[in-house]
Amino acid sequence: MKTIFLFLFTMLSICAKAQDLIVSAGGEKTVNGNQYNGSLLFETKKFWAAGAFYQAGINREPSEGRLKDPFYGLVLQAPLAQSERILFVAVLRTGLVNDRFVVVTPALETRISVTRKAGLSVGAGLRYGYPSLSARLFVKLF
Amino acid sequence: MKTTVALVSVLLILIFASCEEEASLFRQFVIPEGEHYATTRVVQALQSDKVSFMAKFDASARYHFDESGFQDSKNKLLGFSDCNSLHHENSARFAWQWYNDRLEIYAYCYVNSERVEQFIGVVEIDALNRYELSLTENAYIFQLNDSEPVTIARGNVCDSGVYYMLWPYFGGTLPAPHDVTIQIQLNN
Numbered sequence: 001m002k003t004i005f006l007f008l009f010t011m012l013s014i015c016a017k018a019q020d021l022i023v024s025a026g027g028e029k030t031v032n033g034n035q036y037n038g039s040l041l042f043e044t045k046k047f048w049a050a051g052a053f054y055q056a057g058i059n060r061e062p063s064e065g066r067l068k069d070p071f072y073g074l075v076l077q078a079p080l081a082q083s084e085r086i087l088f089v090a091v092l093r094t095g096l097v098n099d100r101f102v103v104v105t106p107a108l109e110t111r112i113s114v115t116r117k118a119g120l121s122v123g124a125g126l127r128y129g130y131p132s133l134s135a136r137l138f139v140k141l142f
Numbered sequence: 143m144k145t146t147v148a149l150v151s152v153l154l155i156l157i158f159a160s161c162e163e164e165a166s167l168f169r170q171f172v173i174p175e176g177e178h179y180a181t182t183r184v185v186q187a188l189q190s191d192k193v194s195f196m197a198k199f200d201a202s203a204r205y206h207f208d209e210s211g212f213q214d215s216k217n218k219l220l221g222f223s224d225c226n227s228l229h230h231e232n233s234a235r236f237a238w239q240w241y242n243d244r245l246e247i248y249a250y251c252y253v254n255s256e257r258v259e260q261f262i263g264v265v266e267i268d269a270l271n272r273y274e275l276s277l278t279e280n281a282y283i284f285q286l287n288d289s290e291p292v293t294i295a296r297g298n299v300c301d302s303g304v305y306y307m308l309w310p311y312f313g314g315t316l317p318a319p320h321d322v323t324i325q326i327q328l329n330n
Contacts, residue, residue: 097189099302103187
């Protein structure tokens with residue numbers, strides 16, 4: 001409970017100080033196939049960020065339901081290093097898979113700003129106990 | 143910058159659209175002599191209501207204790223602890239033992255802190271076998287290859303929460319008498 005409280009408190013502080021609202025969409029290649037995701041992040045001037053995400057794969061067999069392993073929850077971003085156009089961050093996603101299983105996934109991402117408001121992000125993380133690769137496009141809304 | 147973006151885009155297309163044959167996902171677990179826990183140590187949460195995996199034991203699964211009373215101690219293969227429970231409270235695992243000169247597979251559960259064991263079948267050394275452990279609202283269902291499923295009633299636990307995976311462990315009371323090697327591949 002203490003951990004959840006601390007996590008939520010950190011997120012609230014970040015949201016209160018947020019300078020940018022970032023929307024992103026992309027995919028993650030996991031050991032269980034490709035998954036597609038979207039997220040909404042509040043980011044501070046110092047690149048700390050918090051927000052929400054949704055991710056799922058697509059089942060080939062319609063009998064198993066359209067979405068495979070839907071995963072949604074909260075995301076926290078911590079800056080590690082930065083230059084003018086490139087930002088290196090650690091990302092922690094915490095949420096529910098299949099509406100039931102609590103999962104925490106760490107990742108390292110490199111964000112490349114193509115314009116002042118948009119860019120792409122590539123990263124490596126850990127899903128299902130194996131390494132995963134991800135790529136996303138992002139847009140800063142304000 | 144445009145070149146960088148173009149290069150990264152091409153790389154991403156290759157990553158997500160590649161048709162390369164997938165690498166083998168077998169993990170080798172070795173329980174060293176005198177130890178209970180296997181290396182590699184893996185921390186992983188359960189993410190669906192079915193754990194399906196292939197496993198293979200080699201000749202190191204044969205062992206004999208001087209004190210025969212320990213020979214029927216169950217060694218754990220793989221499973222999970224139930225919702226927000228410790229594994230001695232509510233959990234379900236496949237277990238194994240070398241007994242009567244054969245490798246026996248068991249369902250091994252803790253249900254509201256009570257241990258429940260049930261024989262499932264026998265497997266051969268060096269043979270690859272399929273194991274499935276399903277979680278339903280009221281039960282754990284174990285199946286080895288195409289054998290008759292074994293059902294064990296589930297305890298009073300929550301529905302949404304942390305379910306952590308449990309990996310190979312030797313014992314019981316006594317540690318591994320020699321290095322024991324098990325190959326496991328999770329199918330999802």
